[in-house]
Amino acid sequence: MVCALCNEDSDSHQHLFFACNYAKQFWNRVCLKIGYIGENGNETVRRYTGMEQGNTITSIIRRLSIAASVYLIWRERNCRLFKEERRSVEELFELFCDTIKLRLASLKAKPSMAVIKAQEEWKVQMLVGVCDPNKKELYLALQRFIVGIISSEFGRIGVV
Ligand SMILES: [Zn+2]
Secondary structure, eight states, X not given: OBOTTTSSSBOOHHIIIIIOHHHHHHHHHHHHHHTOTTOOHHHHHHHHHHTOOOOSHHHHHHHHHHHHHHHHHHHHHXXXXXXXXXXOHHHHHHHHHHHHHXXXXXXXXXXXXXXXXXXXXXXXXXXXXXXXXXXXXXXXXXXXXXXXHHHHHHHHHTOO
């Protein structure tokens, strides 16, 4: 059976996740988004299963992203085979971003520069800090203040 994503090679797990041209283009978009620049899906998954640990927001987002990517590639294959639905790489990437955003929106995170930056990058509001409404207001105000500083700082040194 030929791969439903690229129609170029035979359908196998190895092909689907690592060699398929469609999947490769998708992984490239994901790697760029999560900061694994110049990697492919193969390297990224190896990194994920090996050394990417920890509870910093960056490593959580990376783990979520890789799990979501594997799931979405698999789902796209099945949609094409069984439902005759097809998405372009760009459409699948949009779906990926929505999936991660949705997950982040329900994540409770301690306020930190990394969390604020992640919120900016993914254009999402996480449940930052504790649930006391007064404190939440305080955190939000603090966040807005810090975001202002970060934006001007990053703008100045050219890192976004
Ligand atoms: Zn393929």
